[in-house]
Amino acid sequence: MKYIKLIFFLLAIQVTAQQGGMWIPSLLEGMNESEMQNLGSQLTAKDIYDVNNSSLKDAIGHFNGGCTSEVISPKGLLLTNHHCGFSQIQSHSSLENDYLKDGFWAMSLEEEIPNEGLYVEFIVRIEDVTTQMLEGVIETMTPREKQSQIDLNRNKVIKSVDKEDWHGVKIRPFYKGNQYYLFVTERFEDVRLVGAPPSSIGKFGSDTDNWVWPRHTGDFSIFRIYADKNNRPAKYSKDNVPYKPKHYLPISLDGIEEGDFTMVFGFPGRTNEYLPAVAVEQITQKVNPSNIAIREAALKVIDANMKADDQIRIQYASKQARIANAWKKWIGENLGIEKSGAVAIKRKFESEFTKALKAQGKTDIYGNLLSDFDQLYAEFEAVNVKRNNFVEVFIRTNELMQMMFRLTQMENAANSGEASFEKARASMINRLKGIHKNYSVKVDRGVFNSVMPLYTDTVDESIYDKTAFTTLEGALALLEGDMKTVISNLNNDAAYTYAKPMVLDFYTNLEPDFQRLNTKINALLTTYMKALMDVMPEERYFPDANSTLRVTYGKVNGYAPRDAVYYNPVTYLDGVIEKYVPGDYEFDVPQKLRDLYDAKDYGQYADSNGKLPICFLGTNHTTGGNSGSPAIDAQGNLIGLNFDRVWEGTMSDIYYDPEICRNIMVDLRYVLFIVDKYAGASRLIDEMTLVHPKK
Numbered sequence: 001m002k003y004i005k006l007i008f009f010l011l012a013i014q015v016t017a018q019q020g021g022m023w024i025p026s027l028l029e030g031m032n033e034s035e036m037q038n039l040g041s042q043l044t045a046k047d048i049y050d051v052n053n054s055s056l057k058d059a060i061g062h063f064n065g066g067c068t069s070e071v072i073s074p075k076g077l078l079l080t081n082h083h084c085g086f087s088q089i090q091s092h093s094s095l096e097n098d099y100l101k102d103g104f105w106a107m108s109l110e111e112e113i114p115n116e117g118l119y120v121e122f123i124v125r126i127e128d129v130t131t132q133m134l135e136g137v138i139e140t141m142t143p144r145e146k147q148s149q150i151d152l153n154r155n156k157v158i159k160s161v162d163k164e165d166w167h168g169v170k171i172r173p174f175y176k177g178n179q180y181y182l183f184v185t186e187r188f189e190d191v192r193l194v195g196a197p198p199s200s201i202g203k204f205g206s207d208t209d210n211w212v213w214p215r216h217t218g219d220f221s222i223f224r225i226y227a228d229k230n231n232r233p234a235k236y237s238k239d240n241v242p243y244k245p246k247h248y249l250p251i252s253l254d255g256i257e258e259g260d261f262t263m264v265f266g267f268p269g270r271t272n273e274y275l276p277a278v279a280v281e282q283i284t285q286k287v288n289p290s291n292i293a294i295r296e297a298a299l300k301v302i303d304a305n306m307k308a309d310d311q312i313r314i315q316y317a318s319k320q321a322r323i324a325n326a327w328k329k330w331i332g333e334n335l336g337i338e339k340s341g342a343v344a345i346k347r348k349f350e351s352e353f354t355k356a357l358k359a360q361g362k363t364d365i366y367g368n369l370l371s372d373f374d375q376l377y378a379e380f381e382a383v384n385v386k387r388n389n390f391v392e393v394f395i396r397t398n399e400l401m402q403m404m405f406r407l408t409q410m411e412n413a414a415n416s417g418e419a420s421f422e423k424a425r426a427s428m429i430n431r432l433k434g435i436h437k438n439y440s441v442k443v444d445r446g447v448f449n450s451v452m453p454l455y456t457d458t459v460d461e462s463i464y465d466k467t468a469f470t471t472l473e474g475a476l477a478l479l480e481g482d483m484k485t486v487i488s489n490l491n492n493d494a495a496y497t498y499a500k501p502m503v504l505d506f507y508t509n510l511e512p513d514f515q516r517l518n519t520k521i522n523a524l525l526t527t528y529m530k531a532l533m534d535v536m537p538e539e540r541y542f543p544d545a546n547s548t549l550r551v552t553y554g555k556v557n558g559y560a561p562r563d564a565v566y567y568n569p570v571t572y573l574d575g576v577i578e579k580y581v582p583g584d585y586e587f588d589v590p591q592k593l594r595d596l597y598d599a600k601d602y603g604q605y606a607d608s609n610g611k612l613p614i615c616f617l618g619t620n621h622t623t624g625g626n627s628g629s630p631a632i633d634a635q636g637n638l639i640g641l642n643f644d645r646v647w648e649g650t651m652s653d654i655y656y657d658p659e660i661c662r663n664i665m666v667d668l669r670y671v672l673f674i675v676d677k678y679a680g681a682s683r684l685i686d687e688m689t690l691v692h693p694k695k
C-alpha cells in the first residue's frame with residue numbers, strides 16, 4: 001500500500017513538473033515530445049511543426065499582431081475570439097445594423113465583409129540564427145556596442161535569407177538575448193468578417209466574469225482569408241478567392257473530460273518568468289498598486305457615467321474594457337503572487353543558485369548577479385514607478401493629457417523643420433479625429449480630477465474651460481495655419497501650457513533615467529539567464545513569451561482555489577441560465593438561446609450527459625496574445641478556443657504554479673451549436689471536417 005502511494009506521489013510530481021512553459025515549435029523533438037506523450041498526446045514533433053510537409057503550425061495565424069486565430073476549413077475559414085474581432089465587428093455596426101448587439105452572420109460568400117487594415121500572418125519556417133546574430137559580440141563591449149553589432153548582423157542575416165519574394169522575415173531575441181530565431185512569414189491582408197454572436201453570448205458576463213471561473217462566455221468570431229488566383233497573399237480585391245490552406249484543423253465532436261491531454265498553439269505576447277525576487281517584489285508592492293490606483297480612479301468616473309447615460313456607454317465601451325482588463329489582472333496577479341509565496345520561493349531558488357555558482361567556481365565568470373540586482377532595482381524603483389504612472393495618466397486614462405503628450409511631440413518635430421512638422425501635424429489630426437469620435441468632456445474632466453492628483457501636486461481643472469482641445473472643431477482650428485502660428489497658438493493654450501512642463505520633464509529626466517537603468521537591468525538579466533542555464537542545466541527552461549509562435553501543453557483539470565472548494569473544469573448552458581438577469585448589460589441571455597435551452601435542442605453538440613458544454617479549463621501556460629488560440633486534442637483535432645485565465649492564476653506571467661494556474665477555453669461544441677442551431681449558418685458547418693476520435 002505504501003509503495004503504491006509512493007508511486008502515485010512520484011507520478012503526480014512528475015506530471016506536475018512537466019507542465020508550464022511556452023515552447024518553440026521547431027524544437028519540440030526530445031523533451032517536449034516525450035512530455036506531451038506522457039500526458040496522453042499521440043502527436044509527434046513533426047505533426048506539430050514540419051518544414052517539408054504540412055503540419056499543425058500551418059493552420060495557426062497571428063491575428064492582426066495581437067491575437068491568435070486558426071484555419072478550420074479547406075476554404076480559409078478562420079476562428080478567433082469575439083474580443084479579438086471586436087473592433088472589426090464594431091466598425092461595421094450602426095444603430096440600424098448593430099452587429100455588436102445582435103450578432104452578424106454572412107449567409108453567402110458575397111455577404112462576407114472586408115476589413116481594412118486587418119491581417120493574418122502564418123509562420124513558414126523558424127531558424128536558429130544565434131551564431132550569426134552574436135558574431136563579433138564580445139563580453140568587453142558595452143550594452144550599446146553589443147546592440148549595434150547585433151543590428152549590423154541582423155541586416156546581414158535578413159539580406160541572405162532564402163525565401164519567396166512575398167514572404168516576410170523577422171528576427172527575435174530569446175532567453176534574454178542569449179539566443180536568436182528567425183521567422184519567415186506569410187501575411188494575408190484580405191480577411192473578411194463571416195460571423196459573430198451577439199455580445200450577450202460573445203461577451204456574456206463582461207467585466208464581472210472577466211478573469212474568473214466558472215465562466216460561460218461564447219467568446220468567438222469567424223473570419224475568412226482570401227487570396228489571389230494563385231492562392232497567394234493579396235490586398236483586398238473582389239476577384240480574390242477563399243484561401244486554400246496548407247492545413248486546417250478538423251474539429252472533434254467528442255469533447256473532453258478531466259485528465260485529457262490538451263495543447264494550445266499560438267502567439268503569447270509577453271511574460272517575465274525569470275525575474276529575480278527583488279523585481280517581483282517591486283512589481284507587486286510598488287508598480288502594480290500605483291497603476292491599479294490610477295485605473296481605479298479613472299474607472300470609477302467612467303463606470304458611473306456609462307451607467308447614467310446610454311450614449312456614453314456606447315462611446316466608452318471599448319476604452320472601459322481596455323482599462324478594466326489590465327486593472328483587474330494586476331489585482332489578481334498581486335493576490336496570486338502573495339498566496340503562492342512566489343517571492344520566498346524565488347529567494348530560496350536564488351540562494352541555491354548562488355551556492356551552485358560558487359561550488360562550480362563560476363562566480364568570476366558571471367559576477368555577483370543577485371546583489372547587483374538588489375542594487376539596481378533599489379535605484380530603479382522610484383523611476384520605474386513614476387514612469388509607469390506617467391504612462392497611465394498621459395497615455396492610458398486621461399484623454400486630454402494624451403492629446404497634450406502627442407502635441408508636445410508635434411512641437412518637437414517642428415524643431416527639425418517644416419517637413420517633419422507637416423508629417424507630425426497630419427498624424428496629429430488623425431489622432432485627434434480618432435479621440436474625438438468617442439469623446440465626452442464631462443467624463444474626461446472627471447477622469448482628470450481623479451487621476452491627476454495621483455501624479456502631481458498641481459491639479460488645475462480650469463484648463464478644461466479654456467483649452468481648444470475639448471472639441472474637434474477647436475482642436476483642428478488651432479492646428480490650422482503655418483508652422484510658426486500653430487506652435488505659437490499651441491503655447492498659448494491652457495491645457496498645453498499646463499501639461500508641457502510635465503511632458504518635458506518626462507523626456508529630459510524620467511525617460512533617460514529609466515532607459516539607462518533598464519538597459520543595465522536587461523544586460524544583467526541576459527547574464528543571469530545564461531548563468532542559470534549553465535549552472536543549473538537540469539532545470540526546464542523555456543523562453544519568455546515575445547509574440548512569436550509557441551506551444552504549451554497540459555491537461556484538462558479543475559482546481560482548488562481555497563480550502564474545501566474544488567472547481568470542476570467544465571461549465572454547461574445550465575450555468576448561463578443560472579446567471580441570466582433579464583435586460584442586464586452583462587448577464588442578459590437572448591430569447592432564442594433560452595428557447596433552445598428549454599427544448600434541450602442541442603443536436604450533435606450535447607455532451608454524453610445530455611448537457612450543452614460551454615467552457616473548460618486546462619493547465620496550459622498561456623498569456624495575453626493567446627486569445628483565439630486553438631486548444632488541440634491528443635490527435636491534432638480542435639476541441640477548444642482559448643480566451644482567458646482564472647483569477648487565482650493570473651500571476652502566471654511572473655510565476656507559473658501548476659496547482660492553481662489554469663487557462664479558460666470555449667468548448668468547440670458550443671461554438672458549433674451557436675453557428676448551427678442559434679444562427680442557422682449551416683453552410684459554415686458543411687465546410688468543416690467534424691470528427692469522432694473517441695468513438
Ligand code: ARG
Binds near residue numbers: 205645
Ligand atoms: N481577460 C481576457 C484577456 O485578457 C479577456 C478580455 C476580453 N473580455 C472582457 N470582458 N474585457 O484579454
Ligand code: GLU
Binds near residue numbers: 643
Ligand atoms: N484574454 C487574453 C488575450 O486577449 C488571453 C488571456 C490571457 O491573458 O491569458 O490575449
